[in-house]
Amino acid sequence: MSIAEQSPGDAPLDAALRDEIAAVARHAEQKRAAGTDALKLVQKRFGYISDRHLAEVAALLEMTPAELDGVATFYNLIFRRPVGRHVILLCDSVACWVMGEAAARAQIRDRLGIKPGETTADGRFTLLPIVCLGHCDHAPAMMVDEDQYGDLDAARLDAILERYR
Amino acid sequence: MMMDKPLTALIQPDGMPLDIAGYERAGGYQALRKALTMTPEAIIAEVKRSRLRGRGGGGFSTGRKWEAVPTGTDAARQHYLVVNADEMEPGSFKDRLLLEQTPHQMIESVIISAFAIQADIAYIFVRAEYVLSLSRLARAVAEAEARGYLGADILGSGFALTIHVHASGGRYICGESSALLTALEGRRPLPRSRPPRSALSGLWGKPSIVNNVETLCNVPHIVERGADWFLGLSRGADGGTKLYGLSGRVKRPGLWELPLGTSLNEILEEHAGGMQDGYECRAVLPGGASTAFVMNADFDIPMDFTSVQKLGSSLGTGNIMALDNQRCPIGMLRNLEHFFAQESCGFCTPCRDGLPWVERILAAIEAGDGEAEDLDTLARHVSFLNSDGTFCDLAPGAMAPLGSGLKHFRAEFEQHIAEKRCPWHETAESWA
Ligand SMILES: Cc1cc2nc3c(=O)[nH]c(=O)nc-3n(C[C@H](O)[C@H](O)[C@H](O)COP(=O)(O)O)c2cc1C
Ligand code: SF4
Numbered sequence: 182m183s184i185a186e187q188s189p190g191d192a193p194l195d196a197a198l199r200d201e202i203a204a205v206a207r208h209a210e211q212k213r214a215a216g217t218d219a220l221k222l223v224q225k226r227f228g229y230i231s232d233r234h235l236a237e238v239a240a241l242l243e244m245t246p247a248e249l250d251g252v253a254t255f256y257n258l259i260f261r262r263p264v265g266r267h268v269i270l271l272c273d274s275v276a277c278w279v280m281g282e283a284a285a286r287a288q289i290r291d292r293l294g295i296k297p298g299e300t301t302a303d304g305r306f307t308l309l310p311i312v313c314l315g316h317c318d319h320a321p322a323m324m325v326d327e328d329q330y331g332d333l334d335a336a337r338l339d340a341i342l343e344r345y346r
Numbered sequence: 347m348m349m350d351k352p353l354t355a356l357i358q359p360d361g362m363p364l365d366i367a368g369y370e371r372a373g374g375y376q377a378l379r380k381a382l383t384m385t386p387e388a389i390i391a392e393v394k395r396s397r398l399r400g401r402g403g404g405g406f407s408t409g410r411k412w413e414a415v416p417t418g419t420d421a422a423r424q425h426y427l428v429v430n431a432d433e434m435e436p437g438s439f440k441d442r443l444l445l446e447q448t449p450h451q452m453i454e455s456v457i458i459s460a461f462a463i464q465a466d467i468a469y470i471f472v473r474a475e476y477v478l479s480l481s482r483l484a485r486a487v488a489e490a491e492a493r494g495y496l497g498a499d500i501l502g503s504g505f506a507l508t509i510h511v512h513a514s515g516g517r518y519i520c521g522e523s524s525a526l527l528t529a530l531e532g533r534r535p536l537p538r539s540r541p542p543r544s545a546l547s548g549l550w551g552k553p554s555i556v557n558n559v560e561t562l563c564n565v566p567h568i569v570e571r572g573a574d575w576f577l578g579l580s581r582g583a584d585g586g587t588k589l590y591g592l593s594g595r596v597k598r599p600g601l602w603e604l605p606l607g608t609s610l611n612e613i614l615e616e617h618a619g620g621m622q623d624g625y626e627c628r629a630v631l632p633g634g635a636s637t638a639f640v641m642n643a644d645f646d647i648p649m650d651f652t653s654v655q656k657l658g659s660s661l662g663t664g665n666i667m668a669l670d671n672q673r674c675p676i677g678m679l680r681n682l683e684h685f686f687a688q689e690s691c692g693f694c695t696p697c698r699d700g701l702p703w704v705e706r707i708l709a710a711i712e713a714g715d716g717e718a719e720d721l722d723t724l725a726r727h728v729s730f731l732n733s734d735g736t737f738c739d740l741a742p743g744a745m746a747p748l749g750s751g752l753k754h755f756r757a758e759f760e761q762h763i764a765e766k767r768c769p770w771h772e773t774a775e776s777w778a
């Protein structure tokens with residue numbers, strides 16, 4: 182709740198961001214084909230896609246908000262709700278399951294008090310499950326924001342979490 | 347250059363990709379120069395003769411796929427080449443290596459393949475999480491443009507090509523080739539009905555070819571060295587090497603470029619160093635989550651398309667996952683079916699409703715709440731969710747490990763149900 186209150190998702194997109202979106206749309210063969218790129222630009226700035234921002238991007242791409250939402254909600258990595266400052270993507274697919282994903286999940290629950298889908302009370306971390314990260318030879322694996330980590334064990338997991346404030 | 351491992355020959359010990367000057371010094375873009383002196387038909391014929399088969403899971407002949415694109419001066423333009431770099435099949439990590447560490451090989455492969463099918467525009471569709479692949483590809487495209495390998499008149503040949511690198515929003519179904527095209531058009535990415543084949547009507551209704559990363563990376567080597575050389579790399583009837591991977595409780599999990607048809611035993615024992623002490627390998631999924639179990643009695647099989655298929659499984663991505671004796675096979679199946687249920691696009695009812703049902707039953711059996719009839723219900727799903735009953739291959743893929751698991755792990759299923767508990771329960775949350 183506190184995160185939603187702080188969220189700037191109600192403010193209009195500024196001119197610079199609108200220009201960036203217009204540029205990716207120009208580069209695309211058809212404007213709507215720039216949908217995921219445009220949404221990612223907004224998400225990079227605000228952490229997620231608010232209803233207001235969705236509607237603004239849709240207008241720039243000459244789509245209806247419903248059409249763009251149909252795209253946005255389909256993807257696992259386009260967030261339509263606020264997330265914490267850092268997003269932990271913990272792989273829950275099969276090679277990581279074999280190598281101890283459940284242990285990593287339990288340790289995150291013990292250290293941070295969050296289960297998959299939850300955000301810490303201080304807004305520092307959101308934990309999300311993710312499908313196979315293509316890092317199976319270093320299972321168990323996860324990403325924090327855009328950083329990739331593998332060969333997790335108890336000590337390494339703690340040390341990684343410490344890096345993100 | 348060690349030419350028995352063409353795909354990985356230029357990989358550096360530190361994992362850093364060669365820049366364009368380094369790649370050229372190592373012989374890069376020579377295959378492109380040669381290709382541009384050939385006719386597109388001659389390239390397709392050579393690729394067909396090399397018996398290169400798709401490395402994305404389907405194993406379709408690349409040359410035959412390309413032949414279906416309408417050619418000739420009166421054929422409609424434009425054409426698209428689309429690289430499937432979605433790599434979200436659980437247990438697969440091979441394309442990542444090629445994208446991150448040999449980006450110029452990827453770009454050269456795209457240019458030559460696009461020339462062969464006379465494509466004007468190419469897309470590389472990369473999964474969202476491969477951020478390093480995305481940045482290295484973007485850089486390689488810019489370098490290639492600056493050197494005249496891309497653009498309006500490539501090396502003075504008259505051939506023109508633009509490459510777009512597209513980052514996905516993240517969803518497994520986007521790897522299905524028709525859903526991938528829908529995703530590129532900026533629509534909700536559902537699979538499309540076939541016919542028409544995308545070679546005739548694909549991206550924006552134009553002739554389009556979708557190929558896997560590893561498949562295409564073979565093409566410059568076939569052009570440069572010829573089909574006979576390529577056939578000689580393999581131990582079986584189909585040509586080339588294969589990026590085999592192995593994950594699970596082995597001593598050295600990893601990825602190796604080996605002759606196509608290397609035996610499963612050799613990969614497990616010699617390359618992966620065998621199982622860690624205290625673990626035994628009971629079975630493997632030979633090529634990702636959508637392939638049927640191969641039991642350890644059969645580990646002498648050559649890992650080629652035909653041999654693995656004869657065992658009732660498939661080569662898939664050739665990235666192998668080991669099930670050891672300390673993990674519960676029912677738990678593994680529950681994990682796999684959770685993935686498929688979650689990633690179903692929801693378009694057709696048998697898959698949308700059937701997969702969550704399968705997952706619930708497996709979870710109940712694992713938790714000790716299973717009933718004898720559950721096994722029949724699971725078996726019924728395996729027989730209904732086939733390619734006749736569902737719209738795309740996601741659901742049939744989901745049934746591959748389940749169908750084989752019901753057969754090979756029957757005793758474990760029955761033990762869970764009779765004892766009302768999971769015999770492996772204690773190991774579930776431990777780091778091991
Ligand atoms: C659900 C599903 C997911 C797929 N994911 C991928 C993928 O991530 N990468 C890939 O190359 N092929 C994937 N495929 C296979 C493609 O549909 C297609 O057959 C392949 O890209 C063709 O390339 P190839 O002939 O070079 O193998 C997937 C298929 C299905 C049904
Ligand atoms: S089989 Fe599943 S993934 Fe494929 S179209 Fe039907 S619902 Fe979608």
Ligand code: FES
Binds near residue numbers: 274320437
């Ligand atoms: S299963 Fe976790 S990285 Fe592949």
